[in-house]
Amino acid sequence: MSISTFLKEKNCQGRESEILNFYHILTYILVYLGLFATSFYLLSLFSYYRKPRKTTDKKFSVSIIVPAFNEEKTISKTLQSLLELDYPKDRMEIIVVDDGSTDSTYSQAKRFESNIVRVIRKDNGGKGSALNAGIKVAKGELIASMDADSFVQKDALKKMVALFYNDSVMSVAPSVGIIEPKGILRRIQHIEYAMGVFLRKSFSTLNAIHVTPGAFSLYRKIFFDKYGGYDEHNITEDLEIALRIQSKGYVIENAEDAVAYTRGPRYFRELMIQRRRWYTGLARNLWRYKSLFGPSRGPLGTLVLPAAVIAIVLPMILVIYQVIKNLDDIRRNIILLQSIDFRFKDLWEYNSYIFEQIILSSLSYPLFLMSLLFLALLAGYLIFAKRITGFKERWQLNFVLFFLLYYFLFVFWWIVSTAYLIFNKKVIWRKEKHEAG
Template sequence: MDILNGLPIHLFIFISLYFEVFLMITYMERRKLIKSEENQLSVGNLPSCTIIVPCFNEESTIANTLQSLLELDYPKNKLCIVAVNDGSTDETPLILKSYEKFENITIYHKENGGKHTALNLGLDKTQTELVGCLDADSYVHKDALKKIAVYFDDSDTMAVTPSIRVHNPKNIFEKIQNIEYNYGSFVRKIFSHMNCLYVTPGPFSIFRRSVFTDIGFYKPAHNTEDIEIALRMQSHKFKIKNCHKAFVDTTTPRTFVTLYKQRLRWTYGFIRNALDYKHMFFRREHGNLGLFALPLAPIYIISALYIMFTLLFNVLEYALEYIARVRVTGIQAGWPQFNLDWYFVNTDTKTFLWGVSLLLLVTIIILGHRFADKKVKLMDFVYTFILYGIISPSWLFISIYKTLFRKKTTWR
């Protein structure tokens, strides 16, 4: 029974180690190729490109978003910017109106219908070779589009994702996300080389326009159209790449409530879209995506929830025992006594594997910071390792609950 009781924890450790070791081995095998990609130059003419910016109540960020696009180092005669006002009720329409004077910016206004409808309106007006999207709270670096365009010299490449970074992280929640996003920069690059990317993020993912002609436009997709379109592309064997030196800075949630709502939508959207594409799971024809990336995700979610609830149960059990002891003996003054033995090392297998997993995780995060050209800050690590495991189960649990009982999430 002890073995069965500890099985989920051992399974979680195994999955974590397997995932981390797999990533590191792939990185070691491909590191020279990854390094060479940083200085790639296009061998042909740069393709024409349209960037669609869907806007809904983005009065505080839309001006800087459009300005970052205007400052792109890209031929102006090959760059079109389409901003779509999706029924905003704030000052967004007035701000957009001030950008009508620019020749390569086109503004459209429509009733609110959701982000996917705004993107589809832009797609319907687009005839360029490439088309991309940029969330209205994100800011693209000057050379990002040129660096991404290089990847389309390969005729098999159908979409390219950028490296997304947290814009000006200040408080604890933003710093936690900073660690998470930089970790994601490393994972996306490795997944790109494994051909198993399953999300094309809203901040500046670029596609061949022909993708949408071949497989259709965006769908509602449980408010996560960026996951669904990537899975649809993968199901059609379309190659998605990642340019880890094309930087886009995005505004992230500043409070727990806004972070919770965002991650609930993301996690719920992933689960629902994964169910919609369940035919890809454990299928050899879908390669690393079907055999590795997709199956691991739900197992990881369930294992993480089990560990968190087990930890909470143990803490509660200890607290109740302590209260019962205090009632009998009273509160004991003084500090807890620790027996420090320099000649003793805990050789428990589970403890050792946890340590190895943690070391690999720190290594991956540091590499992710290098990919994102960010400095490693010790306190950001401290905040993340203390808080992330406490707050993340909240949206994981509610996501599963909403999935089981067919309840929907809201955008904000």
């Protein structure tokens, strides 16, 4: 380290101090809101677990609808897992709706046909229309929707049905995990879903669940009879139905110990298409159900939904700023390196200084300590998820990958989705499923 490096560092800091203040203020706002929301969720969870759990012993009749479009690789496993469910077989039926598949999905599903399993075929119309076709012929008091690339734990249905303890409970969502979380993107999704276990349970204690997972969710049939089926033009029908249930003032429960597993996209492009659909769907549906914002809707309107919006907007601003700043730093460094004819002899010395600086000063920076605090909270969420659901996967590496990469991916997906929204580009459900194969 030489004296001039000392100068250089100092001067850089001085030049950017005003922008950094803006950056820091936004970050502190985000951190404070994060702490506030997390405290609220934790208090709600503690309060929930202190009281006896409300359940019913009634064995409702259940119709499980499996919409399928070109799912020949997974449909057999999905049906097998449903047939193995620990639930009275005379109280359940499985309806596979082949939504105009062009592969062998229909014939594969047909092999399972019995007094429990029915297979119907229709022209391609999207997931919502396939679910509606199933609801139309369903006989059960409860309707379960299940993705054809997912499977459930044996006792999941039993645990979920037990939560329809009164007439206001209109839906029950399970916990969702990722099948075989291998590869960087699936590992990141594994942590994201595990975090979702904690959040969904917290939201359920506040009646603030706003998404019922497409992988496996239960609804009272009476709701569809009264308020219509799935919105067939909606690209995130599972989100829309949950918001509709909330808007009608009903309750969505969560059986955190009932686990459904889904197959997370493996490749970046697949994941991008999925997230683009989810996020444009989320934005459109939140706008459609904007009446859910506000004090009249309890914690859903005053905290959960506003916090979700803030947790999208602020990181977007911060990450965009950070990326622009980094690009500007690269540009400036190139100019500086030009002024020394790219004599890289200096670089090692510079890096050793940075290392020393990190060791000596990190703990003095509030933002670094706040990152540690959130890391600890995240670890707490994961321990909760592991304990409740019995997830077997090791999560240490996934945790590190998530912490390092998630927010950049999250913001990237949101930027793309926002562009789609602004330019009013069409996002469809089928394309993603088809490509995700």
